[in-house]
Amino acid sequence: MLYGDGTSYLLSILIVLLGFGVMVMFLRWTFSSGKSVVARRPRTGGENEYGLFVPVASPATMIEGEQQRLQLEAGQVRAKLVQTTDGPRVMVFEKDEKIARTILAAPPPPPDVLR
Numbered sequence: 001m002l003y004g005d006g007t008s009y010l011l012s013i014l015i016v017l018l019g020f021g022v023m024v025m026f027l028r029w030t031f032s033s034g035k036s037v038v039a040r041r042p043r044t045g046g047e048n049e050y051g052l053f054v055p056v057a058s059p060a061t062m063i064e065g066e067q068q069r070l071q072l073e074a075g076q077v078r079a080k081l082v083q084t085t086d087g088p089r090v091m092v093f094e095k096d097e098k099i100a101r102t103i104l105a106a107p108p109p110p111p112d113v114l115r
Contacts, residue, residue: 047084053091056100062088068104075103
């Protein structure tokens with residue numbers, strides 16, 4: 001007898017089947033659809049589809065929006081300029097909305113102050 005008694009033979013078959021089962025589960029998880037770990041391509045959404053961000057300004061152009069974003073950054077408010085389906089928007093977190101609107105309502109500083 002090659003394996004001695006029957007228990008070691010049965011144990012080796014169970015180990016092989018267990019390893020095969022683990023490989024099948026891993027491959028099933030790897031090639032399943034709809035649960036990709038790769039990030040999706042970003043898409044343009046409406047101004048209300050940006051989670052915790054709220055729009056505080058609707059600039060006419062991206063250049064004007066970038067100037068407003070820089071004005072907010074100079075005022076220590078984190079801001080983002082995004083292209084939405086409604087046009088460019090300057091977005092901030094909800095908690096910073098009141099401060100951002102106050103900063104944007106103030107006249108812009110002279111150009112040499114921003115340097």
